[in-house]
Amino acid sequence: MNDLPYEVSPTLLIALPGLRLYALCAVILVIKMFAVAMYTSTVRMRLKAVLNPEDAAQFGTTALDAEPPEVARVLRAHRNDLENIPAFLILGLVAVLLGAPSLPLKIALIAFTAGRVVHSLAYLKSMQPWRSIGFSIGMLSCVTLMVLILIRVFS
Numbered sequence: 489m490n491d492l493p494y495e496v497s498p499t500l501l502i503a504l505p506g507l508r509l510y511a512l513c514a515v516i517l518v519i520k521m522f523a524v525a526m527y528t529s530t531v532r533m534r535l536k537a538v539l540n541p542e543d544a545a546q547f548g549t550t551a552l553d554a555e556p557p558e559v560a561r562v563l564r565a566h567r568n569d570l571e572n573i574p575a576f577l578i579l580g581l582v583a584v585l586l587g588a589p590s591l592p593l594k595i596a597l598i599a600f601t602a603g604r605v606v607h608s609l610a611y612l613k614s615m616q617p618w619r620s621i622g623f624s625i626g627m628l629s630c631v632t633l634m635v636l637i638l639i640r641v642f643s
């Protein structure tokens with residue numbers, strides 16, 4: 489039972505066009521972000537580069553005052569994910585729940601996910617213009633989701 493004046497059926501929710509795809513994209517993106525975070529640790533361990541004195545003590549080294557360029561690059565890739573992926577997770581879910589048209593919705597979900605994978609790989613491998621292309625695809629996908637949401641809100 490819930491407090492709503494009607495029953496919310498999980499079977500009906502799962503039938504919403506794009507919900508399963510959204511769930512898949514969300515899982516891929518979160519795994520991708522975790523992978524970038526884990527890669528940060530790998531680079532730190534390889535270089536024995538840490539800023540916290542307690543970590544330095546563990547590595548038997550001294551704490552640095554600033555991140556070395558290799559670590560700083562992975563951190564920038566992670567930060568860029570944080571600037572973009574949370575917005576997508578909200579917009580994508582709202583668009584699905586509002587019943588946005590299936591084709592543009594699915595294209596936006598897939599394009600964003602692919603764009604962010606390209607962005608991370610390109611950032612870590614120092615590949616331009618691929619990083620900007622991945623970023624732009626992600627941004628365009630979010631704009632598409634916003635348009636789909638606004639059409640539903642005002643129609």
Ligand SMILES: N[C@@H](CCC(=O)N[C@@H](CS)C(=O)NCC(=O)O)C(=O)O
Pocket residue numbers: 564565567568571619620623
């Ligand atoms: N906070 C970003 C805003 C613009 C952005 O996200 N640009 C993309 C494509 S050039 C990027 O990868 N920026 C590098 C970064 O965020 O470190 C920046 O400072 O560049």
